[in-house]
Amino acid sequence: MAKIPSIFRKKYTEKSLNKRLLAKIYIQEDSKFIKSLFKKTKINNKDFYTIDETKSFSKNEQKRLKLIAKQIKKQKGRIKFLPLVAFLSIIFVISFLFIATKNFALKKFAKSYLEYTFEAKCEISKVDLKILDSSLLIKNFSIADKMNPMKNLFAFDELKLDFNLAQLMRKKFIAEDLSIQEFSFNSERTSDGSLSQSKLERILRRKNKKLLKQLEQQSENENTIYAAIQGNSSIQKIQSSFLNSFNSINPQSLLEQNINSLKTIETSKNIQDQISALNSKWKDYPDEINQKITALKKSADSVLNFDYAAIQNNPAKTATALQNISKLIEDLNKIKTETTPLFSEIADDYATVTNLSKQLQNSIAQDKKKMQNQLAEIKSFSLSSNNLFSSTIESVGYSLLGKYYPYIKKGIDYLVNMKSGKTDVKKEETSSKKKSYQRLQGTNIEFKNDIYPSFWIKSISASGYGAKIVATDISSDMTKINKPLNIQANLNSNEIKHSGKITIDARKDSKEPLCQAHYNGNNIPVSYNSEQQGIPSISSNADFTFDMELTDNKTIVAIGKGNLENLSLWTISFEPKYASDIYSDILAKIKKATISLKLGFSEQKGINMKITSNIDNQIANALTSKINGELASIKKSIEKEITAKLTESTSPLTQQINSFNASYKSILNSSNSLNDIEKLIKEKQKEMTSKSNSSNEIQDTLLNNTNSLLNNLKQVIK
Amino acid sequence: MLKFFIRLFKAINSNSNPSEIAHGISIALILGFLPKNNLLWYILAIFFIFMRINKGAFAIFTVIFSLITPFLDSLFHKFGIFLLSIPQLQTFYASLLDVPFICFTRFNNTIVAGSLASALILYIPVFIISRIIVSLIRKFIVPLIRKTKISIFIQNLPTIKKIGDITN
Numbered sequence: 001m002a003k004i005p006s007i008f009r010k011k012y013t014e015k016s017l018n019k020r021l022l023a024k025i026y027i028q029e030d031s032k033f034i035k036s037l038f039k040k041t042k043i044n045n046k047d048f049y050t051i052d053e054t055k056s057f058s059k060n061e062q063k064r065l066k067l068i069a070k071q072i073k074k075q076k077g078r079i080k081f082l083p084l085v086a087f088l089s090i091i092f093v094i095s096f097l098f099i100a101t102k103n104f105a106l107k108k109f110a111k112s113y114l115e116y117t118f119e120a121k122c123e124i125s126k127v128d129l130k131i132l133d134s135s136l137l138i139k140n141f142s143i144a145d146k147m148n149p150m151k152n153l154f155a156f157d158e159l160k161l162d163f164n165l166a167q168l169m170r171k172k173f174i175a176e177d178l179s180i181q182e183f184s185f186n187s188e189r190t191s192d193g194s195l196s197q198s199k200l201e202r203i204l205r206r207k208n209k210k211l212l213k214q215l216e217q218q219s220e221n222e223n224t225i226y227a228a229i230q231g232n233s234s235i236q237k238i239q240s241s242f243l244n245s246f247n248s249i250n251p252q253s254l255l256e257q258n259i260n261s262l263k264t265i266e267t268s269k270n271i272q273d274q275i276s277a278l279n280s281k282w283k284d285y286p287d288e289i290n291q292k293i294t295a296l297k298k299s300a301d302s303v304l305n306f307d308y309a310a311i312q313n314n315p316a317k318t319a320t321a322l323q324n325i326s327k328l329i330e331d332l333n334k335i336k337t338e339t340t341p342l343f344s345e346i347a348d349d350y351a352t353v354t355n356l357s358k359q360l361q362n363s364i365a366q367d368k369k370k371m372q373n374q375l376a377e378i379k380s381f382s383l384s385s386n387n388l389f390s391s392t393i394e395s396v397g398y399s400l401l402g403k404y405y406p407y408i409k410k411g412i413d414y415l416v417n418m419k420s421g422k423t424d425v426k427k428e429e430t431s432s433k434k435k436s437y438q439r440l441q442g443t444n445i446e447f448k449n450d451i452y453p454s455f456w457i458k459s460i461s462a463s464g465y466g467a468k469i470v471a472t473d474i475s476s477d478m479t480k481i482n483k484p485l486n487i488q489a490n491l492n493s494n495e496i497k498h499s500g501k502i503t504i505d506a507r508k509d510s511k512e513p514l515c516q517a518h519y520n521g522n523n524i525p526v527s528y529n530s531e532q533q534g535i536p537s538i539s540s541n542a543d544f545t546f547d548m549e550l551t552d553n554k555t556i557v558a559i560g561k562g563n564l565e566n567l568s569l570w571t572i573s574f575e576p577k578y579a580s581d582i583y584s585d586i587l588a589k590i591k592k593a594t595i596s597l598k599l600g601f602s603e604q605k606g607i608n609m610k611i612t613s614n615i616d617n618q619i620a621n622a623l624t625s626k627i628n629g630e631l632a633s634i635k636k637s638i639e640k641e642i643t644a645k646l647t648e649s650t651s652p653l654t655q656q657i658n659s660f661n662a663s664y665k666s667i668l669n670s671s672n673s674l675n676d677i678e679k680l681i682k683e684k685q686k687e688m689t690s691k692s693n694s695s696n697e698i699q700d701t702l703l704n705n706t707n708s709l710l711n712n713l714k715q716v717i718k
Numbered sequence: 719m720l721k722f723f724i725r726l727f728k729a730i731n732s733n734s735n736p737s738e739i740a741h742g743i744s745i746a747l748i749l750g751f752l753p754k755n756n757l758l759w760y761i762l763a764i765f766f767i768f769m770r771i772n773k774g775a776f777a778i779f780t781v782i783f784s785l786i787t788p789f790l791d792s793l794f795h796k797f798g799i800f801l802l803s804i805p806q807l808q809t810f811y812a813s814l815l816d817v818p819f820i821c822f823t824r825f826n827n828t829i830v831a832g833s834l835a836s837a838l839i840l841y842i843p844v845f846i847i848s849r850i851i852v853s854l855i856r857k858f859i860v861p862l863i864r865k866t867k868i869s870i871f872i873q874n875l876p877t878i879k880k881i882g883d884i885t886n
Binding site: 024025026027028029030067068071072074075076077078079080083084087131132165166168169170438439440441442443444445446447448 | 731732733734735736738741753764768769770787788791792794795798799802803808809811812815816817818819820821822824826827828829830832853856857860861
């Protein structure tokens, strides 16, 4: 038989022929053609239909038969099972891979995102996400502190989250319960938590772009309020107000205030040059003159110590002695010629200097009198600011507010928007047509009241670090769930107790305040180290209570009270020192204080914070009364100090005057010595001359007289 | 697209099961009516790939039905509202919506529900009509076409032969 497809070479019963061949041929002609080929034959007493083996087919017929056979074979079951099974296997493998790797992928993503956010290493030991169970477990989580790489910013041992998968599919995060075990802040790390340099650079580059946008978007009004907060936090204003109170009893301040009207200064300037010149002029003369007189004395010594009794009978030697005396007198005259004009000149200069010195002393006396009159006008002392202590705390409060103001502002805006319904708005799909060839959106029908907002954690509990926090109903739309958010926290650590409660009620129709907060703290260490003169540094253990309310129109009202026990106050000393000492004594005696706080904030009026304390008046009154009680002695010591300061300021000039006076005295002494020597020598000369030609008696008398004269002269020289 | 036309043409002129062509058209009706922005469309589309149907008819009629559905959307919307508002089924629908991943099918959308229900209802009539039309075409028109000189001439053109070989 010519080659024909195998299905036509088989033998069929009538039934099978109709079922397996003819029923699958839908073209009538083809059906007729095939029918015509099959002939009935009897095989083993049964009727079969076969194609005649001897029949030959033309090429076209063969082709046709081939085509028909192909078309018949194609007609199989409705579903292609083999490809379907293969596809399902692939789906199964993908699902298996997803289930096997989802935890790893989630862990990697979380680490990468947190490292980007916090710019430090993040460690997670286990992540277990169970999709069908709708639960997430994270174990041993820690994120390092970029500022302190050996410490963790935040860490916890275990986090469990039960969420609603069906709602998550609808883009809503609904969690039944979130619990965090053993969280901690600032805990120690065993390895360095800083990122590699290249990674950090990549992160910072991406972040810089976002930051620039945010700064541009910061509103002008926010900047104004922020600037006002920063201004109020300045401690310098308080300090200068306090220190200025002492200006009236501060010698230095008094002098500085009157500096331009002090005569002493003017006089000093006027006579400075003159005194200086005179002093320089006569500085070297005393030594010079003394040298000459010393030399003269030496010569006089030899003459006067000569033994005239031995030569009284030797006229030749006597004559020589007389010559020596004459020479001595010559030297003496020579010195006198040189020094007499000097003596006269210095006497004149001395008179001038004395006069100038008197002028200076008069100026000092006048200024002293002026200061005394000014001091006399001070009847009492009073502080310009009676609330130094509470102002200090206020300033600290403002600086804290300034630090957190942007976040507070964001929080307030968010809550107000939530209450007005602007945050969790779902766009309602309407059936309005857009364009004729686009399909309608249709309407999504909810079969029960949609009580799920886009974000809702029904219960959070966290423990660790001595703290326990429980929060309920944290949601993005409180109106939908009709429950306010409640957070309660307690922390006990090293005898320090904190407890707080916050209720946020952003339900649309609620009459309650938008936010209410209460805080209570016991034995909280308070420490403030002031590096400003006069501003007290504080160290204490304190108990605080604080209540705050935020209303719908973005107004905050807060009231607080505090008791400071084991209070220690001290300050850096300031001028005047005596006031600083009194102040420090007063501060050291204060061991307790109570403070009360009233705070108000609104967008129109900004922030107004008032802190009052029971020790403000205590400090002010003690300081004032102490200073007033000692005002007389304080005035005296001020006077003394002013005098000392005035004298000190003129001391260079006074030194110069004294130096000149010393020079003058020395020269005067020299002049007197010279006169005495002259007198004695002349007397001797006279005597020796008159008795040189006389008898022995005369010589004895001469000798005795000479000896007595010599003795006198020796005494004069000594 | 030409490929699909040739496939359909071939199928009609050959001994392929008319049910294959009719199923192709009916399934095209479902996928043409259903909006494409939900998971259900993709699940059905993938499933139908594994069905032995005429791909040519499937593709061509999917396009045709997609083009006419915007004009039928208002009917689908009304029908969808009716179906989704049946009181006795509200609890069932609500529980169905709570099943994870079901929400991606968007069955609670009026257009989706209405178009799917309409397609399912019309499936059998369309199938029957398609089958009848195919049979009639084969019975009366195909023989006529085969016998015409133009048909013989076109069939013998080398280009057509080649297209036929490529699309075989």
